[in-house]
Amino acid sequence: MNASPSHRPHPAEWTETQSLLPSAERDLPAGRHQFHKEQMMARIHEDLRTPSRTSGTSPVAPVKRSNPFLRRTILLPAAAFALAGAVVGGLALTGGGTDGGKTALATGPALTTSIGVADPKGAPQLLERISLAAADTSAPTPHKGQYIYIASKVAGTHIKTVGDKSEVVSDELHSRQVWNSLDGKDGWLIEAGETSDKGITLKSDVPFSGAYNALAALPTDPDALLQRIYRASDANRDPEVPRDQAAFVAIGDLLFESYPPAEVGAALYKAAAKIPGVVSVDDAVDATGRHGVAIARENDGERTEWIFDKKTLRFLGERIVVVKARAGDPLKVGTVTGTSAITERAVVDAAKQVPGQVS
Numbered sequence: 381m382n383a384s385p386s387h388r389p390h391p392a393e394w395t396e397t398q399s400l401l402p403s404a405e406r407d408l409p410a411g412r413h414q415f416h417k418e419q420m421m422a423r424i425h426e427d428l429r430t431p432s433r434t435s436g437t438s439p440v441a442p443v444k445r446s447n448p449f450l451r452r453t454i455l456l457p458a459a460a461f462a463l464a465g466a467v468v469g470g471l472a473l474t475g476g477g478t479d480g481g482k483t484a485l486a487t488g489p490a491l492t493t494s495i496g497v498a499d500p501k502g503a504p505q506l507l508e509r510i511s512l513a514a515a516d517t518s519a520p521t522p523h524k525g526q527y528i529y530i531a532s533k534v535a536g537t538h539i540k541t542v543g544d545k546s547e548v549v550s551d552e553l554h555s556r557q558v559w560n561s562l563d564g565k566d567g568w569l570i571e572a573g574e575t576s577d578k579g580i581t582l583k584s585d586v587p588f589s590g591a592y593n594a595l596a597a598l599p600t601d602p603d604a605l606l607q608r609i610y611r612a613s614d615a616n617r618d619p620e621v622p623r624d625q626a627a628f629v630a631i632g633d634l635l636f637e638s639y640p641p642a643e644v645g646a647a648l649y650k651a652a653a654k655i656p657g658v659v660s661v662d663d664a665v666d667a668t669g670r671h672g673v674a675i676a677r678e679n680d681g682e683r684t685e686w687i688f689d690k691k692t693l694r695f696l697g698e699r700i701v702v703v704k705a706r707a708g709d710p711l712k713v714g715t716v717t718g719t720s721a722i723t724e725r726a727v728v729d730a731a732k733q734v735p736g737q738v739s
Contacts, residue, residue: 490548491537491716493665495703498676498683502660507653507675513693515646519639522592522727527559527567528639529735531724532697533667534571537717539710548710553667558582558637559731564591568731579732590638598634600643602650609651624655625679631655632686636698639725649675661685666697667721681706682717697721 522528537550554572560582561567567582569575587594599605606627613626621629631652635645652658657677664674664687674685681704687696699719702711711717726735 490711491535491550491719492714493701493716495701495714496661496663496674498659498661500659503658503675504653506660506673507649510675510688510693511646511649514649515642517642519642520727522562522639524562525729527561527728527731527733528592529724529726529728529733530558530637530639530722532556532637533721533723535667535719537711537715546710548715559728560588560591561731562592564588564594566731590634592639592641595634595638595640595644598644598647600647602647602654605647606651606654622679624657625677628652628655628658628677629684632684632698635686635695636720639727664699666699667719668723670696670721672696678703695722
């Protein structure tokens with residue numbers, strides 16, 4: 381992938397390549413957020429895509445993932461700038477500081493929200509309903525030569541440290557557009573404040589593991605699918621990330637900035653229902669302020685939430701919320717460290733083509 385020299389990832393986007401960056405560029409103290417460690421699960425997705433990795437392939441640039449989950453978040457071989465962004469909107473703004481202009485968008489106060497009530501017993505039933513809704517879809521099947529187009533709104537909150545001073549800063553809510561070919565080897569990204577208005581190429585010899593063809597090749601039996609996810613996780617995850625959390629994050633990333641075939645999407649939700657610690661949440665808000673129900677899992681005081689429309693159970697977006705205070709951590713309960721909202725998902729005939737536009 382050939383990214384613009386001026387484009388470099390937000391601290392919340394670092395994955396396993398973080399250790400390769402000069403120390404002067406590390407705004408985020410090591411070990412500050414567990415979800416940043418979860419981003420090292422990028423390699424899981426590559427293992428899900430193929431039984432074994434292609435030898436001689438190595439990351440050439442940090443992963444572009446606005447969402448720290450994920451997601452993100454978040455993920456994939458470093459040459460694939462494709463997974464969804466951290467996002468927030470419709471949320472109260474409190475406290476915080478600025479980043480001195482180092483990152484153009486990271487100038488706002490911390491993003492905060494109210495915390496929904498979690499129900500440990502509610503997840504299986506809700507995920508069964510979500511799975512049925514995902515399987516019953518009239519979405520078009522993409523064909524060779526077409527691209528998956530995802531438009532979203534993204535933002536996030538992170539800790540910036542300069543010398544011995546740390547402060548909480550946030551990104552402005554901004555737009556993101558991603559195009560990915562079905563094989564995951566070609567695509568385009570336009571993200572306000574992160575790329576030029578024209579965007580950057582996502583062309584790479586290392587396919588995006590959330591590409592349509594890769595997802596279509598996954599098993600649709602929930603047990604087999606979950607075991608495959610666990611095997612990939614066990615082989616690649618950071619030892620500090622719990623096994624079940626790594627699997628939950630991996631599934632969320634496969635669902636977010638992608639277009640899974642109906643039967644695969646349904647299987648991923650059913651697989652998630654089998655992960656210990658997964659809960660339902662009665663109310664969660666996506667980046668654009670849409671309220672919904674959520675499927676979530678807590679780890680190290682932060683809860684990763686997949687948000688769905690309360691009526692249609694359509695996937696709306698993701699967010700990560702601090703739900704438990706940690707000694708010495710400036711991120712307070714209710715802080716939204718990453719959030720996103722999918723605003724459009726479609727099949728188009730060419731990269732950089734938007735739905736309804738003639739190619």
